[in-house]
Amino acid sequence: xxxxxxxxxxxxxxAVLIVASAGLLGCSGRTAKLPRVTGKVTVDGAPADGASLxxxxxxxxxxxxxxxxxxxxxxxxxxxxAQPGIALGTYxxxxxxxxxxxxxxPEKAFAGNAEDPPDLLGGRYGVSGKSxxxxxxxxxxxxxxxxxxxxx
Numbered sequence: 001x002x003x004x005x006x007x008x009x010x011x012x013x014x015a016v017l018i019v020a021s022a023g024l025l026g027c028s029g030r031t032a033k034l035p036r037v038t039g040k041v042t043v044d045g046a047p048a049d050g051a052s053l054x055x056x057x058x059x060x061x062x063x064x065x066x067x068x069x070x071x072x073x074x075x076x077x078x079x080x081x082a083q084p085g086i087a088l089g090t091y092x093x094x095x096x097x098x099x100x101x102x103x104x105x106p107e108k109a110f111a112g113n114a115e116d117p118p119d120l121l122g123g124r125y126g127v128s129g130k131s132x133x134x135x136x137x138x139x140x141x142x143x144x145x146x147x148x149x150x151x152x
Contacts, residue, residue, distance in 0.1 A: 034085025037137060039144035040074045041095060043121065043151050047074030048097050053147075055091040055135060056128040066091070086137055093133035095125040095149065120151055 041048040048070050055066040055078065066086040068076035078086040097120040104114030125131045135144055 034080055034083070034087055035137070035139065035141065036077065036084045037086050037141055037144060038075065038077045039068070039135075039147065041070050041076065041097075041147045041149065042074050043097065043149045045148075047072065048095075048149070049074065050100050050103070051095055051097040053078075054094045054128070055086060056094070057089055057091060060128075088137050088139060091135045091137065092128045092131060093125075093135050093147070094128050094131045095121065095133065095147065096123075097121050097151075121149060122151070125149060 039053075041051050041053070043051075049072045051070040051074070053068045053070075053076060055068075064080050066078050066080040068078045070076045077084055080086055098117040099120050100117075102117035104117070108114035119126055125133055133147060
């Protein structure tokens with residue numbers, strides 16, 4: 001069983017990513033073109049395959065939350081409204097890294113009856129008010145510095 005304090009960030013990340021992905025089905029290209037920004041997440045020096053990130057503006061209460069998912073090399077590209085890119089500004093960054101050995105099957109996840117896998121980061125980076133991570137996006141930003149995290 002996942003502790004409540006860790007479960008909430010996992011649910012928030014999952015909900016935001018589902019909403020962002022759902023936009024692909026009905027998107028007609030009405031979103032303004034945003035600068036494309038990439039990055040990488042490592043945990044104790046190794047790539048964080050499957051980690052998910054959310055980018056919150058200070059004091060954000062709803063609205064579009066840019067997000068990203070890490071590939072096997074720990075690399076990611078930020079998306080907003082299911083399109084590549086992120087608005088210029090300063091962001092608080094949250095990261096959760098669901099245990100890949102305990103990820104639910106796609107069928108269970110789609111049905112909504114899967115239990116969240118534990119966050120391998122122990123929830124340390126999963127809440128915007130507590131995460132020490134930030135990102136500054138300027139017109140010149142193409143790639144963020146590596147987020148070097150610790151699971152310890």
